[in-house]
Amino acid sequence: MEDQIKINLNGSIFFIKKGTHLSEILSEAQLSDKPILFRSEGQLLDLSYPADRDLEISPVYAGDPAALEVLRHSAAHLLAHAVTDLFPGVQVGIGPAIENGFFYDFLRDTPFTPEDLEAIEKRMREIVSLNQPIKRLVLSKEEAIKIFRERGQTLKIELIEEKGGDQVSCYQQGDFIDFCLGPHLPSTGYIQHFKLLSVSGAYWKGDERGPQLQRIYGTAFFSQKDLDDYLNFLEEAKKRDHRRLGQDLDLYGTSEDLGAGLVIWHPRGAIIRHLIESFWKEEHLKDGYDFIYSPHIAKLDLWKRSGHTEFYDAMFPALDFEGFKYQLKPMNCPFHIIAYKSRQRSYRELPLRWAELGTVYRYERSGVLHGLCRVRGFTQDDAHIFCRGDQLEEEIKRVIRLAIKLLGAFGFKEYGVYLATRPEKYVGRLEDWNRAEKALEEALKHSGLPYQIDEGEGVFYGPKIDIKIKDAIGRLWQCTTVQLDFNLAERFDLTYVGEDGNFHRPFLIHRALLGSMERFFGVLIEHYKGNFPLWLAPVQMIFLPIADRHEACARELAEKFRAEGFRVQVDDSREKVNKKIREAETLKIPLMAIIGDKEVSSGKLSLRVHGQGDRGQFEVVELIARMKEIVNNKSLEIIL
RNA sequence: GCCAGCGUAGCUCAGCCGGUAGAGCAGCUGAUUUGUAAUCAGCGGGUCGGGGGUUCGAAUCCCUUCGCUGGCUCCA
Numbered sequence: 001m002e003d004q005i006k007i008n009l010n011g012s013i014f015f016i017k018k019g020t021h022l023s024e025i026l027s028e029a030q031l032s033d034k035p036i037l038f039r040s041e042g043q044l045l046d047l048s049y050p051a052d053r054d055l056e057i058s059p060v061y062a063g064d065p066a067a068l069e070v071l072r073h074s075a076a077h078l079l080a081h082a083v084t085d086l087f088p089g090v091q092v093g094i095g096p097a098i099e100n101g102f103f104y105d106f107l108r109d110t111p112f113t114p115e116d117l118e119a120i121e122k123r124m125r126e127i128v129s130l131n132q133p134i135k136r137l138v139l140s141k142e143e144a145i146k147i148f149r150e151r152g153q154t155l156k157i158e159l160i161e162e163k164g165g166d167q168v169s170c171y172q173q174g175d176f177i178d179f180c181l182g183p184h185l186p187s188t189g190y191i192q193h194f195k196l197l198s199v200s201g202a203y204w205k206g207d208e209r210g211p212q213l214q215r216i217y218g219t220a221f222f223s224q225k226d227l228d229d230y231l232n233f234l235e236e237a238k239k240r241d242h243r244r245l246g247q248d249l250d251l252y253g254t255s256e257d258l259g260a261g262l263v264i265w266h267p268r269g270a271i272i273r274h275l276i277e278s279f280w281k282e283e284h285l286k287d288g289y290d291f292i293y294s295p296h297i298a299k300l301d302l303w304k305r306s307g308h309t310e311f312y313d314a315m316f317p318a319l320d321f322e323g324f325k326y327q328l329k330p331m332n333c334p335f336h337i338i339a340y341k342s343r344q345r346s347y348r349e350l351p352l353r354w355a356e357l358g359t360v361y362r363y364e365r366s367g368v369l370h371g372l373c374r375v376r377g378f379t380q381d382d383a384h385i386f387c388r389g390d391q392l393e394e395e396i397k398r399v400i401r402l403a404i405k406l407l408g409a410f411g412f413k414e415y416g417v418y419l420a421t422r423p424e425k426y427v428g429r430l431e432d433w434n435r436a437e438k439a440l441e442e443a444l445k446h447s448g449l450p451y452q453i454d455e456g457e458g459v460f461y462g463p464k465i466d467i468k469i470k471d472a473i474g475r476l477w478q479c480t481t482v483q484l485d486f487n488l489a490e491r492f493d494l495t496y497v498g499e500d501g502n503f504h505r506p507f508l509i510h511r512a513l514l515g516s517m518e519r520f521f522g523v524l525i526e527h528y529k530g531n532f533p534l535w536l537a538p539v540q541m542i543f544l545p546i547a548d549r550h551e552a553c554a555r556e557l558a559e560k561f562r563a564e565g566f567r568v569q570v571d572d573s574r575e576k577v578n579k580k581i582r583e584a585e586t587l588k589i590p591l592m593a594i595i596g597d598k599e600v601s602s603g604k605l606s607l608r609v610h611g612q613g614d615r616g617q618f619e620v621v622e623l624i625a626r627m628k629e630i631v632n633n634k635s636l637e638i639i640l
Numbered sequence: 641g642c643c644a645g646c647g648u649a650g651c652u653c654a655g656c657c658g659g660u661a662g663a664g665c666a667g668c669u670g671a672u673u674u675g676u677a678a679u680c681a682g683c684g685g686g687u688c689g690g691g692g693g694u695u696c697g698a699a700u701c702c703c704u705u706c707g708c709u710g711g712c713u714c715c716a
Contacts, residue, residue, distance in 0.1 A: 200712070368714060520716090614675095
């Protein structure tokens with residue numbers, strides 16, 4: 001019985017011969033459906049996993065989220081299989097499952113074209129229809145290297161030599177073999193619902209000095225419906241694209257004449273920014289902040305002292321005049337620090353909370369620029385908090401509370417929260433790090449938000465909390481960041497006089513809640529799909545006179561609403577009312593008032609609500625009251 | 641910065657195996673005075689991103705530069 005392995009499948013015991021596949025038990029096991037994988041001690045195993053020891057296993061079916069990753073990984077192999085079939089001589093790199101699908105990297109002289117992608121996808125489907133078994137092979141390192149040498153796959157050999165132990169696992173389907181940990185689906189026939197999406201460049205092992213590979217992206221699901229849903233999601237995301245809507249709604253613009261990554265806020269976008277900033281300022285004042293204004297340039301020496309010239313690689317080149325070098329600011333911190341140091345500080349005046357909508361300039365590499373999300377000139381909703389150690393936790397709690405309050409007002413209710421702790425290379429005292437990390441974590445616990453700890457992922461100068469917001473279609477966007485900074489406190493020798501009459505080093509918290517006005521605006525556009533809530537809508541209400549004779553009445557009414565503080569317009573173009581409605585709907589103006597004979601004589605309004613159609617007649621006074629309520633509550637919907 | 645792709649009227653796009661630019665919308669003018677998503681007609685508008693080259697001739701081919709897009713890398 002020595003070569004018998006005991007398999008415990010959900011309590012049922014089976015004995016199989018050592019080295020045979022786990023799937024051997026399936027013929028005897030009474031399972032309602034055939035599993036695609038097994039799970040043992042949290043690890044997924046192939047059906048063809050050779051029984052090498054006694055195991056407790058449970059079946060894994062298609063609905064399992066972990067199985068989806070395996071499906072995609074197998075789909076990546078399928079892709080590489082098809083590519084090596086169609087393009088002999090291509091070197092394969094790596095091909096993992098990723099968040100929304102999978103990719104595979106290839107080394108090939110000529111780039112893949114869209115037609116190539118179609119052909120590859122076709123070949124993939126052929127391989128699927130062959131339903132080739134996907135076999136796990138355990139080989140000696142030498143054997144494996146020999147196999148890949150015969151196939152001319154030198155990148156694979158490099159990987160095996162780097163990662164493989166004495167024994168390496170490979171997976172084979174048909175005549176395609178890949179070095180891979182697995183696990184994989186039982187056969188290619190399981191990969192039914194997939195699609196190749198795009199090609200792009202990628203560096204071998206992510207090193208930009210290394211060879212440039214071609215990466216093919218695709219996605220795969222267990223059902224056609226899931227695949228369709230995902231493709232629809234991509235379509236929906238495209239419709240919400242802030243670059244598209246920014247153009248259509250005339251919110252902002254860019255121009256070759258300005259340069260890459262520089263944005264002009266057009267009036268319709270600028271009014272939204274103004275409203276956001278006013279709200280932001282109000283809430284900061286309520287939360288005990290003071291405001292700061294600082295210039296856009298400062299002597300280069302300031303940035304030398306702060307360490308930015310040394311550590312920060314996104315600075316614009318310095319300007320040179322009157323015998324000094326000046327630097328366009330990439331950050332606001334040094335200015336706030338200079339203000340702090342303008343006189344001696346006492347423990348009594350801490351904490352100091354200084355906020356600034358500070359515009360900074362960063363020389364981002366041209367390839368990373370993206371709409372409003374990644375630009376070269378942007379305004380951070382910045383603040384620096386100088387506090388004592390005993391105030392740290394309370395201050396961080398306040399910051400998180402304020403962040404959630406602000407973000408919540410825009411309708412963001414779900415967050416991804418991350419605490420990044422001390423990395424290997426760091427500055428500052430260990431005890432300060434520990435104290436700060438504890439304060440950050442305590443504040444998170446207190447907030448009740450679920451969070452995740454990114455061990456060792458903090459910046460060299462301090463631990464931090466990042467908060468990402470989930471938008472209307474479930475995407476996460478980085479906004480809030482709360483960072484301790486031991487570097488600047490040290491470099492600028494920040495002090496306060498304590499109760500004991502001695503100098504002490506204050507803690508410096510650097511934080512931005514919305515992140516930057518530009519990125520946040522981009523996220524908002526996509527979150528709302530351009531349908532800004534009434535309090536933010538550039539034009540809240542438009543009056544649409546039916547004929548010339550109704551224009552005077554429309555103007556008079558518009559004036560009434562304007563006097564009440566609403567942003568209103570009159571469409572006096574010589575168009576039919578249908579056309580005017582269409583225009584207003586296209587511009588996503590929340591409220592439309594149609595003014596014709598009936599309204600002129602009754603003094604009432606015929607109201608149409610964007611996305612809701614005709615809502616009938618309203619008394620002016622009542623409507624104004626209701627609109628004020630909606631604006632004051634920052635309601636996302638217009639419910640009349 | 642790197643790989644790939646793109647850049648034609650204000651906008652969306654057609655034209656691109658070389659023969660010297662077109663549509664819809666927008667704009668302007670006129671007619672129409674109209675009740676909940678496009679009234680009709682006419683007109684104007686482009687050094688085809690910029691520069692250079694090949695050619696008798698370039699929007700079309702080549703080089704270069706700027707900008708944009710998808711990624712890599714990085715990040716608010």
